[in-house]
Amino acid sequence: MIAKQVSVFLENKSGRLNEVTRILGDAGINISAFSIADTSDFGVLRMIVPDPEKAVEVLKSNDFSVQTTRVVLMKTPNKPGTLAKALQILSDENIFIEYLYAFSMNEVSAVVVIRPTEIERCVEVLERYGANFEREM
Amino acid sequence: MIWNETIECATREEMRKIQSQRLIDTVQRVYHAVPGYRRKMQEAGLVPSDIRDIDDIVKLPFTIKQDLRDNYPFGMFSVPMSEIVRIHASSGTTGKPTVVGYTRKDLNMWAEVVTRSLVEAGVHRNDIVQVAYGYGLFTGGLGLHYGTENLGATVIPISGGNTEKQIQLMQDFGTSAIACTPSYALFLAEVMKDMGISPDSLKLRVGIFGAEPWSENMRKEIENKLHIKAIDIYGLSEVIGPGVSCECQEQAGMHINEDHFYPEIVDPQTLLPVPPGEKGELVFTTLTKEGIPLIRYRTRDLTRLIYDKCACGRTLVRMEKCFGRSDDMLIIRGVNVFPSQIESVLLEMSETEPHYLLIVEREGTLDTLKLMVEVQEQFFSDEIKALEALRKKITHKIQSTLGISVEVKLVEPKTIERTAGKAKRVIDNRKI
Numbered sequence: 001m002i003a004k005q006v007s008v009f010l011e012n013k014s015g016r017l018n019e020v021t022r023i024l025g026d027a028g029i030n031i032s033a034f035s036i037a038d039t040s041d042f043g044v045l046r047m048i049v050p051d052p053e054k055a056v057e058v059l060k061s062n063d064f065s066v067q068t069t070r071v072v073l074m075k076t077p078n079k080p081g082t083l084a085k086a087l088q089i090l091s092d093e094n095i096f097i098e099y100l101y102a103f104s105m106n107e108v109s110a111v112v113v114i115r116p117t118e119i120e121r122c123v124e125v126l127e128r129y130g131a132n133f134e135r136e137m
Numbered sequence: 138m139i140w141n142e143t144i145e146c147a148t149r150e151e152m153r154k155i156q157s158q159r160l161i162d163t164v165q166r167v168y169h170a171v172p173g174y175r176r177k178m179q180e181a182g183l184v185p186s187d188i189r190d191i192d193d194i195v196k197l198p199f200t201i202k203q204d205l206r207d208n209y210p211f212g213m214f215s216v217p218m219s220e221i222v223r224i225h226a227s228s229g230t231t232g233k234p235t236v237v238g239y240t241r242k243d244l245n246m247w248a249e250v251v252t253r254s255l256v257e258a259g260v261h262r263n264d265i266v267q268v269a270y271g272y273g274l275f276t277g278g279l280g281l282h283y284g285t286e287n288l289g290a291t292v293i294p295i296s297g298g299n300t301e302k303q304i305q306l307m308q309d310f311g312t313s314a315i316a317c318t319p320s321y322a323l324f325l326a327e328v329m330k331d332m333g334i335s336p337d338s339l340k341l342r343v344g345i346f347g348a349e350p351w352s353e354n355m356r357k358e359i360e361n362k363l364h365i366k367a368i369d370i371y372g373l374s375e376v377i378g379p380g381v382s383c384e385c386q387e388q389a390g391m392h393i394n395e396d397h398f399y400p401e402i403v404d405p406q407t408l409l410p411v412p413p414g415e416k417g418e419l420v421f422t423t424l425t426k427e428g429i430p431l432i433r434y435r436t437r438d439l440t441r442l443i444y445d446k447c448a449c450g451r452t453l454v455r456m457e458k459c460f461g462r463s464d465d466m467l468i469i470r471g472v473n474v475f476p477s478q479i480e481s482v483l484l485e486m487s488e489t490e491p492h493y494l495l496i497v498e499r500e501g502t503l504d505t506l507k508l509m510v511e512v513q514e515q516f517f518s519d520e521i522k523a524l525e526a527l528r529k530k531i532t533h534k535i536q537s538t539l540g541i542s543v544e545v546k547l548v549e550p551k552t553i554e555r556t557a558g559k560a561k562r563v564i565d566n567r568k569i
Contacts, residue, residue: 011549039524066514
């Protein structure tokens with residue numbers, strides 16, 4: 001499925017991440033998954049939240065630079081080798097990945113967040129293989 | 138020694154006579170040759186015959202840098218281009234530089250005033266002068282170059298940079314005088330130390346420093362580190378370049394070559410002349426220049442004039458070291474920087490008004506420029522490589538606009554302090 005990921009620009013200085021999580025917590029927004037990409041000066045915090053619009057609104061009102069990006073959420077079994085298989089498929093289909101991060105929901109399943117260059121085709125490919133994929137597991 | 142005693146030691150009466158006649162001639166010429174000046178005089182209800190002596194100068198309208206930009210590139214020249222033998226230019230606000238043109242006579246006059254300056258600094262014809270100002274559109278290099286040749290001293294036209302080679306030539310050629318920016322002089326001292334070369338092993342005796350503001354403390358530092366006498370020279374390309382004024386051995390103010398450049402001090406708000414000896418904005422009228430004559434040009438430099446006779450014997454009026462600007466121009470490593478230049482670069486890259494902060498520091502001996510840019514919505518990308526690319530693009534564009542390197546840092550929105558809704562644009566942390 002396609003989801004809206006919330007991205008926030010952060011300077012590399014102490015307390016900034018804390019500030020974002022506090023604001024979201026105060027607004028009653030749960031963070032399902034997040035990752036931080038950083039350079040020596042700044043970072044980008046990327047999150048999956050249940051209500052991206054609300055998250056954007058509260059962060060903007062607190063003067064953060066916020067953006068939403070469409071990403072692919074791929075649910076996979078939480079077993080060794082699954083991610084490798086999924087990535088092999090995308091690689092075979094020449095789908096380029098800007099970045100990805102993953103989290104396990106429980107013992108049984110995990111979710112991979114993928115930002116591909118061509119989102120529609122990525123979804124189409126995963127759907128095409130997806131059924132087989134699940135069955136095989 | 139004094140290069141031109143007749144002029145440099147003239148009585149006030151004699152000088153006024155020279156200035157009056159030259160002002161009358163200049164006004165006649167620009168009224169007929171430069172449409173911009175004629176229009177301004179007409180608007181003020183003036184004809185050339187209203188200017189009968191130097192005191193009448195206060196009747197004339199002012200000229201500002203914007204007038205030069207509006208007439209880019211050659212609209213303020215008062216002679217046909219066939220008479221112009223050289224062009225110089227300084228960096229501009231919107232990518233367009235301020236252009237000045239010199240006739241053969243202008244170049245001779247310029248060499249004359251630089252020679253006077255060198256002699257004031259204690260340079261004589263047996264000296265070897267290393268000109269480490271940049272050569273090119275900037276007036277520093279070529280200005281000092283021809284003044285040195287005119288004096289009959291030996292010039293080493295090495296231009297700026299290449300520090301170790303500078304020091305090697307000082308050793309090998311026996312350089313006795315150096316001309317560069319004061320911050321570069323300190324840098325030279327530092328590199329010399331690293332190379333294990335004592336200044337006492339050199340013949341270096343005097344330095345002619347200008348093109349950026351420097352303090353008495355910096356003078357002491359340069360003199361102590363290089364074991365030389367550090368002389369302050371002043372000029373701006375619009376008026377001529379270096380040599381508008383220069384200190385003598387007394388180091389008590391810079392003698393203005395007032396037979397060519399008539400100085401006034403005005404209140405920058407009211408534009409009225411201040412009482413003699415009071416501080417205000419320095420205004421110049423060129424009295425002999427042909428290429429691009431300037432009438433009451435506002436330099437934006439704040440200083441005061443000293444009319445007392447100097448212990449050196451010269452009667453030329455002196456100006457104190459400039460203690461500030463009446464606009465927001467910064468001078469960084471000899472380069473003029475206006476915050477509006479940064480603004481126009483950032484505006485080119487986004488639709489909305491960017492928020493930024495310039496931080497100028499003096500690290501060791503060299504000035505550094507840092508630029509903080511707030512990452513507003515229009516700049517923000519989810520991808521690190523896009524943000525890195527943005528940072529590089531801003532860095533590159535600013536460097537090519539200003540001609541000096543800059544470190545760009547992306548910061549969060551609203552982190553740059555606003556005072557009364559208006560963002561502060563510049564923090565100058567240099568102790569100069």
